[in-house]
Amino acid sequence: MTAVTRFPTGGQYVDALQNPRLCFRDPELQTARPQADSLGRPKAISGNFASVFSVTTAAGQRYAIKCFTRNIPDQEKRYRAVSDHLRRLPHRWKIGFDYQPAGIMVAGQTYPILRMEWVEAVGLIRWIEDHLGDRDALFTLAGHFADLTNDLARAGIAHGDLQHGNLLVASDGALKLVDYDGMYVPALAGMAATEHGHRHYQSPGRANAGFGPDLDRFSNWLIYFSLVAISADATLWHTLHEPGGEHLLLTDADFADISTSTRMAALMRHHVEDISQLATQVADLATRPLSALPNLVPLQEINVPAPSTQAPTQTGLPQWMSSHVQKASPPPPALVPLGDHHQLVRWTRITILGLWIATALTLMVVAATDMVAGATTLLGLALALLASRAFYAFLPEHKVRKTIADQHHQAHRQTALAAKTTAILEKERDRRQGDDARHAQADAQSMQALRQRQRHELDAFDRATTTQVSPLNALIVSVSAKQREEINEALALLQQQYVTTYLKRFVLRSGLITGIGEGTVASLRAHGITTPADFRDVVYTAGGYGQRSEVHIVLTSGRSVHVHGVGETRAVALREWRRAHLDRALRQPELPIALPQTMLQQIEARYATERQRVEAQREALQRDRTSHRTALTQKHTQEMKQLTDTHNRRVQSATVAAQDIIRRISEERTRHQALIRKEQDLLRELQAYRHVSYGRFMRRVLFGKVRA
């Protein structure tokens, strides 16, 4: 067995670091100032094996100093091997360190320290919480993690304790791996592991795994899966990660009994197929030995069938449409001129002229008042206008233009309507998305509430079980203790009997002991002392006032007697004589060192009945409790299943509805686009008839030359 080294406590290191000049051996560290806590004392960051302090040297160099609170066997050898192995690797995740075997002095003793490079980075859990909902960032980090595990696997290394606390994310998104205390490198083959890793990151198979390159296999899959799942569905973090919990989505209890784990059930039934498939795979891996687990194979991408949300429509043309509209327009159609239409122009002129003449004649014949004259003139003018419009309407190009204009007008109305419908649909989509998000959050909350209630219920049940079983355990322990005691007592009695028999063989005779003659032998015999078996000891009793102290011999019965003639010298000689024989007796091979089998069995049988009775009682109790517990967990699984199913159904129907509305929006947009094109085509066509107008026709009628 190696010498036991008791290490200082975290508090003792805090005391020591108040005087860096005295505690450190490294001259650079002697100039350092530790970072202080709120009381002004060196601020520790502690784990179960060590406390780490951040110090800054006089030259401004910052280090993390790890001070060990528990002994780690072969620590120096391990760190050297890890250091040698890592030195050859170029990886970005490495943290530089320097093991100093006698780096710090505490209470006059030196202890090792690990001086480490200080990294500005945040822990994985905080990083996740800062990036919840950022699907790409989380998926990218999952990819970085997969790269890291492959780096380790290729180099034949296992970290041994992959978990959120040992994975830091730097501000540039780079993943940093820290804490190499339990690391396996090939040079350490054959040694034992120093730890089993974080409980929430190990499969039940870790306990029996040796110390080799496959230690991280399960943690690799678990961490990767968790990151991917959180990336695809951020609500999982709210429903499965306990606030402040030392885990990601799953805990050791989930791997220990997958069938009753509500967390596993929620993941394995998840509506995103990539999640449910990975969850099923992780659940399967938890049941296998580490050596049988494959290396991590990351996903290329993650398919989330949730509706993809488009950027909201800006004012004016939506972006997707402008590209169509801004295409070079086809060349405008040839201008359609106003035809000559001599006949029609002539007839129009004749009609107008006729009307004028008729009006003039009427005025002359009637010689009416001014007012009637004015009205008649106006009537004539109006009739002329009407007639000319009627003739214009006969123009064929006007007829064509009018049809196009009507079509354009209709197209314009339809376009406006389509835009309105699209806007309504988009509004509907936004409303639904808001509702879906609210429902998802409400579901997440009720799942979390249910989980907490179930956990409390199960914990309280387990507590009641322990409270009932513990007294029976204590009873069994005390029965065993009593049995052991009785066996020991029986053996002691047997040994005493043997010793007595042995001592009885040596009868005191005159001259056998120096100074003890016939007279003393007789006096002793008078008190029943003839062999070393007849007395136990010699004592000196304090005499009463004014009396001398007396020598007494303690008989086997416990009574002490004063034997006439036995003073201090003779008493000592007697005691020595007894002790010599006693020593010899105890060295005899015949001295019983164990109870005879029959006696042992008798005692054991007596206690076995009692123990069996209690054990049977305990077993019955445990059976009863186990069956009740199974019923309780089944009830829990059922409750959670109902809630999960409702949630999944809602998500699915929401997805369908969202897809439907998105399809409708897209159709409506296509229609809108087509209508706009149609409207523009018609407008262009209409433009070609810009010379076909009533004004031009009238100008022609009134002022145009008319060929015969």
Add this chain to the structure above:
Amino acid sequence: MPYSAEISRSNPTCFVFLVDQSASMSDSIGGETPNSKAAVVSDAINRLLTELSVKCAKEEGVRDYFHVAVVGYGHNNVGSAYGGALAGRDLVPLSQIAENPARVEQRSKKVPDGAGGLVETTVTFPVWMDPVSNGGTPMRQAIEYAHHLVDKWLSEHPACFPPIVLNLTDGEANDGDPVVPAAAIQSLASADGPVLLFNLHVSDAGGSPVTFPDADAGLPDAYARTLFGMSSALPSHMRAYAAQEGFTVSEGTRGFVYNADITSVVQFLDIGTRASDLR
């Protein structure tokens, strides 16, 4: 397996310190620099609170892995022994304890200078409670007080690592037999196992210091034997740590210390995370 529950922020546990503040605690305990038993005990409590705070310190500060009560008993009453901002409070989350000592003392200390000599330095020493010694020793009442605290805690945290009650005394209860309430508090359990009752006996009865014995044979007096008898056996992983630290242990090893340092109990606690440790 009992005593394997995780100690974490989402699954914290509690610590109840019971501190004898009776008149007999003013008696001096032998040693190079004689000190009253009350001073020895309050130093022990202050160190335990420091150790717990350091053990639970993380980047962002001290985490509430534990809620801790310091209950004084003496002067015929029982109640919180915290001074300063925490005065009057029972179970306090560890982060608040770490932030609120009654004061921080500067203590001078001679430390080896590394070149064979000694040099005097000062170190800070946070103080949460001061030595008090007055009146009788209502130990029975104190254990019952702890019983209430722990029972309430357990109903709220049924799956926690079993609460630890640590009684620091010179052993002379005068309000009846403490063995009965001691057994009662140990019959309380979380899902992870029965409550642990440990005892630190400070005494001027002499005899050599004893740490984590497994029998009462070597103990100097009846008080020590009574306290040993009412102490819980160390759970197996604590036994393993005790063995690592060089103590001889067996299945009967109990959480009892006679005139020796008890701070190692804190070292035996696994915070959070480890599945288990190997040797």
